[in-house]
Amino acid sequence: MEQKTLFxxxxxxxxxxxxxxxxxxxxxxxxxLIGEGKILRRLIEEDKISSMIFWGPPGVGKTTLASIIAxxxxxxxxxxxxxxxxxxxxKTVMAQAEQARKMGEKTIVFVDEIHRFNKAQQDAFLPFxxxxxxxxxxxxxxxxxxxxxxxxxxxxxxxxxxALKTEDLVKLLKRAISDKRGFGNQTVNISDENVEIIAxxxxxxxxxxxxxxxMLVLNGNIDENGTIxxxxxxxxxxxxxKSLLYDKNGEEHYNIISALHxxxxxxxxxxxxxxxxxxxxxxxxxxxxxxxxxRFASExxxxxxxxxxxxxxxxxxxxxxxxxxxxxxxxTEAVVYMSLAPKSNALYMAYETAKKDALRELAEPVPLVIRxxxxxxxxxxxxxxxxxxxxxxxxxxxxxxxxxxxLLGKEYYxxxxxxxxxxxxxxxxxxxxxxxxxx
Numbered sequence: 001m002e003q004k005t006l007f008x009x010x011x012x013x014x015x016x017x018x019x020x021x022x023x024x025x026x027x028x029x030x031x032x033l034i035g036e037g038k039i040l041r042r043l044i045e046e047d048k049i050s051s052m053i054f055w056g057p058p059g060v061g062k063t064t065l066a067s068i069i070a071x072x073x074x075x076x077x078x079x080x081x082x083x084x085x086x087x088x089x090x091k092t093v094m095a096q097a098e099q100a101r102k103m104g105e106k107t108i109v110f111v112d113e114i115h116r117f118n119k120a121q122q123d124a125f126l127p128f129x130x131x132x133x134x135x136x137x138x139x140x141x142x143x144x145x146x147x148x149x150x151x152x153x154x155x156x157x158x159x160x161x162x163a164l165k166t167e168d169l170v171k172l173l174k175r176a177i178s179d180k181r182g183f184g185n186q187t188v189n190i191s192d193e194n195v196e197i198i199a200x201x202x203x204x205x206x207x208x209x210x211x212x213x214x215m216l217v218l219n220g221n222i223d224e225n226g227t228i229x230x231x232x233x234x235x236x237x238x239x240x241x242k243s244l245l246y247d248k249n250g251e252e253h254y255n256i257i258s259a260l261h262x263x264x265x266x267x268x269x270x271x272x273x274x275x276x277x278x279x280x281x282x283x284x285x286x287x288x289x290x291x292x293x294x295r296f297a298s299e300x301x302x303x304x305x306x307x308x309x310x311x312x313x314x315x316x317x318x319x320x321x322x323x324x325x326x327x328x329x330x331x332t333e334a335v336v337y338m339s340l341a342p343k344s345n346a347l348y349m350a351y352e353t354a355k356k357d358a359l360r361e362l363a364e365p366v367p368l369v370i371r372x373x374x375x376x377x378x379x380x381x382x383x384x385x386x387x388x389x390x391x392x393x394x395x396x397x398x399x400x401x402x403x404x405x406x407l408l409g410k411e412y413y414x415x416x417x418x419x420x421x422x423x424x425x426x427x428x429x430x431x432x433x434x435x436x437x438x439x
Contacts, residue, residue, distance in 0.1 A: 015214040016207045018181045019172075021064055022071065026175075028206055029168040030061055030161055040065075040159055047073050049108065051129050051136040053144050053153070056161030059205030062139035066110045069137065075106035081113070090124045098133045107134045114138030115147035122149040129155050163204025170199045172206055173213055183228075188217055190230040201239045212238060253284075257292055260335070264293075265300050269339035276335050277328075286327050290316035293334050304344035304419035311337050342419030350413040357407060364404035397431060399438045 021027045024034050024041055033040040043049055049069060054062040070077040078093055097107035109125075111117070128134045129152065136156065138144075144153055164172075173195050176182035198216070202209035215238050220228040256278055263271035279289055294312040301308040315334035319327040373383035388398035403410060415425035 014211065015176060015182060016210040019176050019179060019210060020067055021061075022068070024068060027061060027064065027068070028172045029164040033159055033161070034065075044069055044072055047075075049073065049075075049135055049137070051134075051156045053114070053138045053140060053148065053156045053158045054161055055140050055142075055144050055158055057163050057204065058141055059202070059207035059209075060161045060164055061206065062161060063112060066112075066137055066139065069108065070110070073106075073108055075108045075135065076100060078107060078109050080109060080111045087121055087124055090121060094124065094128045094133065097128060101131075101133045109134045109136050111136065111138045113140065115140040115142040115144070119149055122152050126152050126155075164202075164206055165204070166196065166199045169202055169204075169206060169209045170195055173198060173209055176210055176213055183217055186217075187225070187227045188220070188230065189227050190216070194230060194232065194235050197235060197239070257289075260289075261292065261296055261300075264296055264335060264338045265343065267339050267343070269336045272335045272339045273332055276331055280324065280328055280331070286319040286324050286331060287316065289331055290319045290334070293331070293338060296338055299348045300343055300345055301338065301341045301419075302344045302347035302421065303424050304342040304416065304421040306420065308338060308341050342421070344416045344418045344421050346413060346415050346421065354412045357410065361404065361406060364406055367401050367404065369400055370402055395434060397434050397438075399435050 024044065027034055032038065034044070035041065044065075054065060056062055066079075076097075078097075080089075080093070093109065097109070100107050111125075114122070125134070125136055126149070129136050136152075138148065138156065140147060144158055148156075177188050177190070178184050198209055198212050201212060216230045216234055217228055219234055219238075220230045221234075222228055256275055260272055260275040260279070263275055276289065280286060290312070294309070294316060297308040297312040311334050315327075315330045318330040321327075368382050369384070369386045369388075371378070371383040373379045378384075386400075388400045390396050390398050401408065413428070415421045415428060417425065
């Protein structure tokens with residue numbers, strides 16, 4: 001718990017800290033929020049900040065925006081770390097803020113990584129946000145819809161920060177080379193091509209880009225004129241294995257599994273294999289992927305190709321037996337099969353529609369004719385009376401009522417003409433025609 005010290009500059013700080021923008025004009029990217037005339041820019045410049053959440057991936061400027069607000073505001077500015085602060089610290093600061101409010105002073109509380117606060121800690125802020133004792137600014141890499149208390153979230157404006165574009169990072173890197181807060185007091189020789197490679201390597205993360213540049217400059221070859229030369233060889237050593245943008249427990253995890261699912265649904269095997277590789281090479285559990293493919297086999301293919309479920313289950317078993325990296329080929333087989341298989345969501349739609357009726361008609365009695373009658377009393381109450389055993393009939397069909405009276409005639413399964421499901425559709429139509437003629 002500190003006041004503004006997060007943003008103090010020191011000569012021995014990393015490049016990313018030394019080069020932290022002091023104003024919005026130096027800020028890289030996020031023009032949809034802080035471009036000329038945009039709402040967040042106006043709020044900051046006019047010092048009219050209200051409680052808000054900055055949501056975005058690492059290194060896109062969440063803490064930097066808080067830094068700029070700290071320099072701009074006439075309010076007291078207090079920095080919290082969700083990693084080190086507890087209920088006791090929160091209550092102490094809230095008491096100070098409430099006292100300041102009574103004196104007519106505003107207090108802005110910045111909480112970095114607010115998603116790390118548990119519900120009780122987040123609840124501690126709520127009454128003070130409600131009555132205006134504090135203006136809360138939270139920063140998070142996680143979806144606030146899942147990680148921030150609903151009551152607190154409803155009182156905050158969420159601003160979504162995007163991964164920086166390559167051109168934004170190129171400008172930032174060139175400024176780091178020329179700015180005196182960066183390497184402006186030295187002569188650094190690095191090609192435009194290598195600057196762009198660094199920018200692409202950073203995956204939209206400014207901190208990553210600046211850290212890579214700093215490593216390259218510190219390990220550059222110094223010639224007789226004192227010029228620091230960044231060579232292709234040094235660059236290759238620093239970025240020999242690109243870290244994949246993937247958090248197994250975070251937002252990107254769900255984005256990429258969604259991309260895999262939707263690529264298979266769109267019958268695009270190339271995209272599906274790419275997203276599969278993104279997950280597996282980033283360390284995802286292959287069994288998790290196999291479970292999602294198994295779900296897909298029934299949700300998006302179903303009876304259009306019943307063999308899809310067998311392929312998915314076999315892939316799961318193969319992953320269980322041999323693990324990574326060998327099982328990647330089994331998952332690839334399953335993913336490509338799912339992509340090329342005929343598609344039908346008829347089973348998924350059947351269940352979802354039936355679920356709505358099941359929840360709405362929770363107390364509907366089972367028709368007496370299909371009730372079990374293991375005791376004498378149950379038989380006396382007509383349980384099972386009139387039951388027709390389908391195997392006793394010539395056509396293996398009966399016209400017995402199996403739905404509750406209130407749902408009589410309701411249809412949930414609507415087969416498509418895709419793949420093998422066309423055959424099941426014909427069979428279902430034959431069954432319905434038979435029942436009509438024998439009703």
